[in-house]
Amino acid sequence: MRSLLRTGRVRRPDVHDPELLRDIALVCAAGGVVGLSFGAISVAGGLPVWVPVVMSLVVYAGAAQFSAVGILLAGGGPFAAAATGLLLNTRNAAFSLAVADALGRGRLARLVGAHLVTDETAAFALAQRDPVRRRVAFWVSGIGLFTTWNVCVLAGALAGSALGDTATYGLDAAFPAVLAALVLPALREQPPVRRAALLGAVVALAATPLTPTGVPVLLALAGLLLWRPSARREAAA
Numbered sequence: 001m002r003s004l005l006r007t008g009r010v011r012r013p014d015v016h017d018p019e020l021l022r023d024i025a026l027v028c029a030a031g032g033v034v035g036l037s038f039g040a041i042s043v044a045g046g047l048p049v050w051v052p053v054v055m056s057l058v059v060y061a062g063a064a065q066f067s068a069v070g071i072l073l074a075g076g077g078p079f080a081a082a083a084t085g086l087l088l089n090t091r092n093a094a095f096s097l098a099v100a101d102a103l104g105r106g107r108l109a110r111l112v113g114a115h116l117v118t119d120e121t122a123a124f125a126l127a128q129r130d131p132v133r134r135r136v137a138f139w140v141s142g143i144g145l146f147t148t149w150n151v152c153v154l155a156g157a158l159a160g161s162a163l164g165d166t167a168t169y170g171l172d173a174a175f176p177a178v179l180a181a182l183v184l185p186a187l188r189e190q191p192p193v194r195r196a197a198l199l200g201a202v203v204a205l206a207a208t209p210l211t212p213t214g215v216p217v218l219l220a221l222a223g224l225l226l227w228r229p230s231a232r233r234e235a236a237a
Contacts, residue, residue, distance in 0.1 A: 017133075020124075024141045027120050031062075031145050032152040038065060039156025045073040049157045056153040060115060060146060064089040087215075094221050095122040101131060102138035116142030196223035 035056070042052035047069065055065055064085035071081040096103075096117045102125045103113030116138075125138035188194075200223030204216040211219070 017136075020133075020137060021140070024124065024137075024144055027124075027141065028144045028148040031120070032148045034062060035149045035152030036156035036159070038062070038069070039153040040159055041066075041156075042069050042073075043157045043160040045069070047072065049154075052157050053150070053154050056150050059085065059089075060149070061085065061089045061092070061118070062149070091221065092117050095119070098122060099125040099134070099138055102135045104135070113138070113142070116146055118142075118145065120145055196225075199223040199225070 038056070039052045043049055052065070052069065055068070059065055059068075067088055068081040068085040071084055072078070096114055099117065099122050103110045121138050121142045124141040125134045128134040128137050200220035203222050204220040207216040207219045
């Protein structure tokens with residue numbers, strides 16, 4: 001990040017945008033609480049401390065991690081846990097394509113950036129129209145979330161069962177609310193995004209009672225079929 005600032009590719013006013021930094025801090029705080037929950041659930045269920053810690057560093061995907069640990073604690077094998085986590089994390093491939101311009105051009109930047117792609121970092125980046133602000137939003141949120149998540153997972157794992165029933169914190173509603181707030185500006189201002197989101201929501205809602213957990217999110221990517229052609233036509237106009 002410092003090298004980007006020195007070369008002038010990222011302007012300091014964008015880095016110190018108070019509203020952007022505030023939003024990122026709020027999401028990091030929410031992610032930290034979820035990380036505490038993940039670490040505590042893993043250890044309280046009987047897994048050693050190193051399992052959630054290493055998983056968070058290497059996998060770094062909240063929904064996939066929760067699902068994989070849930071399968072392990074229920075008696076499932078490592079293969080089933082890994083397959084489920086991979087399925088849930090497939091959507092990040094689409095997110096990576098959408099924010100590819102924010103990752104940078106170097107091989108190392110793309111490798112590290114791809115690891116930082118999550119629902120939240122993609123939402124922050126896509127909410128910015130200016131390419132410079134998009135890159136700043138992605139990297140600041142990505143580094144902040146990765147650091148907060150892993151520190152809090154370690155803290156939760158060390159605390160173990162002392163945190164009690166983490167379901168009472170209402171964390172299941174926190175992240176959807178945050179993501180909705182992040183994408184609302186794009187939904188209001190960009191008709192192609194609005195149409196794609198509407199189609200994706202309809203597909204996901206229709207598939208929810210018929211498919212396993214995580215699959216409706218993948219099917220919602222069908223909304224991109226509307227977004228891509230519409231976006232190109234409007235750009236040409």
